[in-house]
Amino acid sequence: MALVPSLASTLDRRIADALSAALPEAGATDPLLRRSDRADFQANGMLALAKKLKGNPRELAGQVVERLPADGLIAGIEVSGPGFLNITLTDRAILETLAARAADDRLGVPFKEHPGTTVIDWAQPNVAKEMHVGHLRNSVIGNAVVRILEFAGEKVVSRHHIGDWGTQFGMLIQYLIEHPHELDHEGEVSGEEAMTNLGRLYKAARTLFDADDAFKARARRRVVDLQAGDPETVALWQRFVDESKIYFYSVFDKLDVTIRDEDIVGESGYNDMLAETCRMLEESGVAVRSEGALCVFFDDVKGPDGNPVPLIVQKSDGGFGYAATDLSAIRDRVFNIKADTLLYVVDSRQSLHFRMVFETARRAGWLTDDVKAVQLGFGTVLGKDGKPFKTREGETVRLVDLLDEAIERATKIVREKAQDEMGEAEIAERGAQVGIGAVKYADLSTSVSRDYKFDLDQMVSLTGDTSVYIQYAYARNRSILRKAGGIAPAAHPELELAPAERALGLHLDEFAATLAEVAEAYEPHKLAGYLYQLSSLYTTFFSECPVLKAGTPEQVENRLFLCDLTARTLRQGMALLGIHTPEHL
Secondary structure, three states: OOOOOHHHHHHHHHHHHHHHHHHHHHHHOOOEEOOOOOOEEEEHHHHHHHHHHHOOOOHHHHHHHHHHOOOOOOOEEEEOOOOOEEEEEOHHHHHOOOOOOOOOOOOOOOOOOOEEEEEEEOOOOOOOOOHHHHHHHHHHHHHHHHHHHHOOEEEEEEEEEEOOOOOOHHHHHHHHHHHHOOOOOOOOHHHHHHHHHHHHHHHHHHHHHOOOOHHHHHHHHHHHHHOOOOOOHHHHHOOOOOOOHHHHHHHHHHOOOOOOHHHEEHHHHHHHHHHHHHHHHHOOOEEEEEEEEEEEEOOOOOOOOEOOOEEEEOOOOEEEEEEEHHHHHHHHHHOOOOEEEEEEOOOOHHHHHHHHHHHHHHHHHOEEEOEEEEOOOEEEEOEEEEOOOOOOOOOOOEEHHHHHHHHHHHHHHHHHHHHOOOOHHOOOOOOOOHHHHHHHHHHOOOOOOOEEEOOOOHOOOOOOOOOHHHHHHHHHHHHHHHHOOOOOOOOOOOOOOHHHHHHHHHOOOOHHHHHHHHHHOOOOOHHHHHHHHHHHHHHHHHHHOOOOOOHHHHHHHHHHHHHHHHHHHHHHHHHHOOOOOOOOO
C-alpha cells in the first residue's frame, strides 16, 4: 500500500519548512495548522514563535509566505490579524489526493508504524444471570475498539471475563444435585429458553438457600468441592456455563456482536493462579497482612473516616476477592500473552478498584514503562428522565427486550419507507440492521466516559445525529451510483470545484487522520462524529450539485467519483463501529 499523505500533513510540512528557512535559529516549529471557516486552513504558529523571539508576527508571516513553493498545492494565501495565515488549496491538489485515496483498498489509511499487542477485556456477562442494560455499553464499545485497533494493524486479543465462579455456584450445583431433572431438556434450546430454565432454577435454589439452614450448609460445602476440583461438582458447574453460553450467544447475535468461545476466560480461568499471586505479593512486600487479610495500602486512598482503604487481595478466612483474580489476569496477559497494552472496558464506577489494582501490579513489577494498563471507564445508560434506566416497576431493563423494541421501531420505519419495494424478509433484515445500528450509534456517538439518555424515538429518527441518517445518506448515494449505469466514476483534477464539492473533498481527506486519533485515544465517538459530518456534507453536495445531470460528461464522472469515495468511506467507517450500511432502504 502506497502511503497517501493528507492535504493537511503536506501543507503542514511545507509551512514548517518555510518557517525554518525564514528563522533557522527557531529550529523545528509547529505551524499550528487547523481547518478554518475563512479559508481551507489557518496556520497560527507565527504568533507564538514571534512572541518567543520578540519579533513581529506579521513580518514573520510575510517571510513564510515568500518561502512557500509554487508547486500546485496552494491556490491563495492571506496574512490576517496578528500574523495568521489563511490558506486556500487548489482544486487540482484536492482531487489528486482523493484519487490516490480511492486507488487504495484501505482508502489511504496506513497501518501503525509500531503495532503492539493489546488485550482488551470487554463483554462480561454473568453465568446463570440475565443480561441487562448494564451489559450494553461494554459490549458495543469493546466491539468497536477491537475493530478499530485491528484495522490500524494492532494485534488484538479479546478477553471476556465472565462471572462464572463464587459462592452462588455452590448453591446452584447443590440444588441441581438434589433436583437432577431441573435442567433436563430434549434437543437444542433457544437462548430465551436457556435463560428461562436457568432463571427458574436460580430462583428456586435461592429460596431454599434462604429458608433451609441445612441446605445452606450443604451448598457452602459444595463451594469447597468446586474449588478443590471435585469431578461431579465441576461437571455440573460446566452445565451451568454451557447453558448460559447458549443464552449469551443469542443476545450477542441479536446485538450483531461476535464473541468467540476461545476468548471467554472467566473468573474460573485464573483460579489456579490465585494462591501464587498472593504469595508473590506478600513475599515482595507489596501486600501485607492486616487483621488476617492480605492487603495493599495506598497513601492517597482513604475512606470517609480518613483512614486508609486497602485493596483486599485475600480475605481473613482465606477466600480470594476480585482483586486476586484481576491481578492474576494481569500476570497472565503480560507474561503469557506478552501484551503491551491491557485495556479494560469497564463501568467507570469501578475506577477506584482498577486504579488500586493497576498500582499494585506496578509495584509488583508486572506493569512497567513498556506495558500499560488503561481502564476505558464508561458512563451510565439513563432513561428519558435522566435517572438510571429502569422498568416502570423499578427493575433493571433486560437487554434483549430493549433490542427487540429498537428492531420493532426501526422495522416500522423501514416498512413505511419501502412502499412495496421490499418483501417482508428484506424489511425484517433491514429493520434489524437499522434498529441495532441505532442503539449502537447512540452509545458510540457519546464520549465513552459520559452518561447518555436511552431515547428510542431520537435514536431511530431520520434527522439529526443518528445512524439512520447516515444509513439513508449511504443508501441514497448507492442509488445514484446504480442509476449511473455504465458511467464509471473518475476524478478529473482539471475541473473547478463547487463550494459543496470542496467541503466534501476536504472532509473525505481527513478519514485517515481521524482514525489514527480514534485508535490512539480509544475514542470511537470521534469516528461517529466524523461520519455524521460526512453524511451532512454529502447531503449538501447532493442538493447543490446535480450528479447525473451535471453540465459536462467530465463533471458527471467527477461527481460520481465523489459519491463513490463517500460511500466507501461511510461503509468502512460504519463497519468499524459495528454498524451495517444497507445498499437501499
